[in-house]
Amino acid sequence: MENxxxxxxxxxxxxxxxxxxxxxxxxxxxxxxxxxxKSLFEEFLRSGAHEDNFVGNDRRVSFVNxxxxxxxxxxxxxxxxxxxxxxxxxxxxxxxxxxPAGERYTRDGALQINAQGQLVTNGGNxxxxxxxxxxxxxxxxxxxxxxxxxxTVREGTVTQVDSIRGKLRLVTFNNPQQLVKExxxxxxxxxxxxxxxxxxxxxxxxxxxxxNVNVVTEMTRLMxxxxxxxxxxxxxxxxxxxxxxxxxxxxDVPA
Amino acid sequence: xxxxxxxxxxMAAQELNVQVISxxxxxxxxxxxxxxxxxxxxxxxxxxxxxxxxxxDQGTVLPVGIDIGGGVKTVGTPRLMTQxxxxxxxxxxxIAIRGEGYFKxxxxxGTYAYTRDGSFTTxxxxxxxxxxxxxxxxTITIPQNSSGLTINQQGQVSVTTPGSTTPxxxxxxxxxxxxxxxxxxxxxxxxxxxTPASGPxxxxxxxxxxxxxxxxxxxxxxxxxxxxxxxxxxxxxxxYEMNAKVVSAADQMMQxxxxxxx
Numbered sequence: 001m002e003n004x005x006x007x008x009x010x011x012x013x014x015x016x017x018x019x020x021x022x023x024x025x026x027x028x029x030x031x032x033x034x035x036x037x038k039s040l041f042e043e044f045l046r047s048g049a050h051e052d053n054f055v056g057n058d059r060r061v062s063f064v065n066x067x068x069x070x071x072x073x074x075x076x077x078x079x080x081x082x083x084x085x086x087x088x089x090x091x092x093x094x095x096x097x098x099x100p101a102g103e104r105y106t107r108d109g110a111l112q113i114n115a116q117g118q119l120v121t122n123g124g125n126x127x128x129x130x131x132x133x134x135x136x137x138x139x140x141x142x143x144x145x146x147x148x149x150x151x152t153v154r155e156g157t158v159t160q161v162d163s164i165r166g167k168l169r170l171v172t173f174n175n176p177q178q179l180v181k182e183x184x185x186x187x188x189x190x191x192x193x194x195x196x197x198x199x200x201x202x203x204x205x206x207x208x209x210x211x212n213v214n215v216v217t218e219m220t221r222l223m224x225x226x227x228x229x230x231x232x233x234x235x236x237x238x239x240x241x242x243x244x245x246x247x248x249x250x251x252d253v254p255a
Numbered sequence: 256x257x258x259x260x261x262x263x264x265x266m267a268a269q270e271l272n273v274q275v276i277s278x279x280x281x282x283x284x285x286x287x288x289x290x291x292x293x294x295x296x297x298x299x300x301x302x303x304x305x306x307x308x309x310x311x312d313q314g315t316v317l318p319v320g321i322d323i324g325g326g327v328k329t330v331g332t333p334r335l336m337t338q339x340x341x342x343x344x345x346x347x348x349x350i351a352i353r354g355e356g357y358f359k360x361x362x363x364x365g366t367y368a369y370t371r372d373g374s375f376t377t378x379x380x381x382x383x384x385x386x387x388x389x390x391x392x393x394t395i396t397i398p399q400n401s402s403g404l405t406i407n408q409q410g411q412v413s414v415t416t417p418g419s420t421t422p423x424x425x426x427x428x429x430x431x432x433x434x435x436x437x438x439x440x441x442x443x444x445x446x447x448x449x450t451p452a453s454g455p456x457x458x459x460x461x462x463x464x465x466x467x468x469x470x471x472x473x474x475x476x477x478x479x480x481x482x483x484x485x486x487x488x489x490x491x492x493x494x495y496e497m498n499a500k501v502v503s504a505a506d507q508m509m510q511x512x513x514x515x516x517x
Binding site: 012015016017019020021022023024026027028029030031032034037039040066067068069070081082083108110112113114115116117122123136138139140141154155175177178180181182183184185190191192193215218219222223225226229230233234236237240 | 256257258259261262264265268269272292294295296297298299300302303304305306307317318319320321322323324325326327330331333335337354355432434435437438451452453454457464465490491493494497498500501504505507508511512514515
């Protein structure tokens with residue numbers, strides 16, 4: 001008889017967690033390069049078989065368990081900004097970022113230049129090129145990023161020449177689901193997952209990749225979660241009423 | 256219920272976004288104004304089940320994990336230092352910079368500030384000053400009773416003094432640039448000061464060494480595009496509303512929990 005309550009409780013617990021995932025997606029609806037999360041559920045069977053108590057198929061009790069959050073790695077919409085330091089990656093590639101903790105990967109291409117003239121992310125971490133950090137000179141102007149990530153600038157006063165300052169390093173992964181979100185728009189690769197050079201992705205200068213959160217889907221999911229939670233709550237309430245009346249009736253001592 | 260707090264970070268971020276956008280729109284007609292843009296990042300994640308963790312003693316690993324994020328944070332509101340359009344005014348001392356560089360202004364306390372707003376005038380002693388009366392560097396004094404004030408593309412100021420037929424050069428307006436223009440700090444009055452992030456100021460002359468040239472009789476308009484600001488505003492407002500929806504949905508869930516047992 002406790003099964004109803006416990007099964008319902010397992011459902012409510014995962015619904016709450018799914019709600020947290022939806023809330024995080026909606027909160028990041030305007031975050032550059034953000035990839036939406038999705039909850040995955042699985043049926044969790046109560047182990048019924050015992051040597052002295054074999055429970056057959058007709059008495060199967062399944063609980064619900066959240067197995068994983070998977071990431072939707074679809075590209076977000078590209079917003080035209082016209083800023084020469086905004087780059088959007090077109091394809092599956094990631095930009096490589098040097099952090100104090102090691103190499104990280106990002107799709108957030110809103111870049112800046114720091115006081116040393118190095119190309120950095122908004123968080124101040126170095127963006128790596130194929131030959132390490134990309135550094136600009138004080139007299140550089142008209143920064144141009146070509147489709148393969150090569151960064152050229154114009155320099156010189158009398159004779160103006162185009163000089164190459166570096167090439168953005170783009171990497172890809174066999175299974176991007178193995179990447180771990182670290183916050184600050186960064187992904188880390190766990191041990192054993194190696195980044196491979198990406199030659200297929202293209203870079204769009206003057207664009208940023210917005211969040212790929214589909215707010216309509218998130219709002220629908222939100223309604224679904226709230227309503228399911230409510231109906232599970234009312235299920236538990238009915239079960240409680242049932243038990244209450246059972247106790248009252250069974251314990252009713254005739255006078 | 257973490258969703259409540261997650262949605263609250265989303266609402267706070269969108270509120271700041273609307274503040275930035277409204278400041279851009281308010282400065283639509285401000286000479287030399289550079290638009291700002293709010294940039295967001297996701298907060299840290301709780302790894303409830305870490306991907307790649309051992310799933311059994313046979314060495315199998317979890318192919319996917321459970322990561323629950325904590326919301327969003329604002330990482331900065333960098334300025335977009337792109338060129339604004341030049342609009343002709345006809346003023347003798349209205350100068351627009353076409354390209355790199357900032358005018359250098361000396362503040363009353365002796366420090367320097369930098370601006371793209373080239374609407375200058377002369378003060379009682381004939382010095383070239385900005386709208387607040389602070390002298391443009393290097394200080395240039397326009398002689399009394401002179402006429403025909405001309406500023407060429409290099410910033411050289413020449414006037415014709417009474418009794419002379421040839422113009423004389425009275426000074427050259429300098430320009431300053433920074434390796435990271437977005438790192439400048441705004442102090443209001445269309446002025447910026449240098450910071451450790453902008454790098455040290457590098458003084459130079461217009462039309463030289465990659466500096467832009469000066470256009471007399473023009474002013475640089477703000478680089479704010481109304482259409483993109485309005486569409487950003489709509490997006491920010493809707494994102495705010497959706498975060499508010501998450502708050503009320505989380506509230507409903509908690510309400511149904513409290514109302515579960517009578």
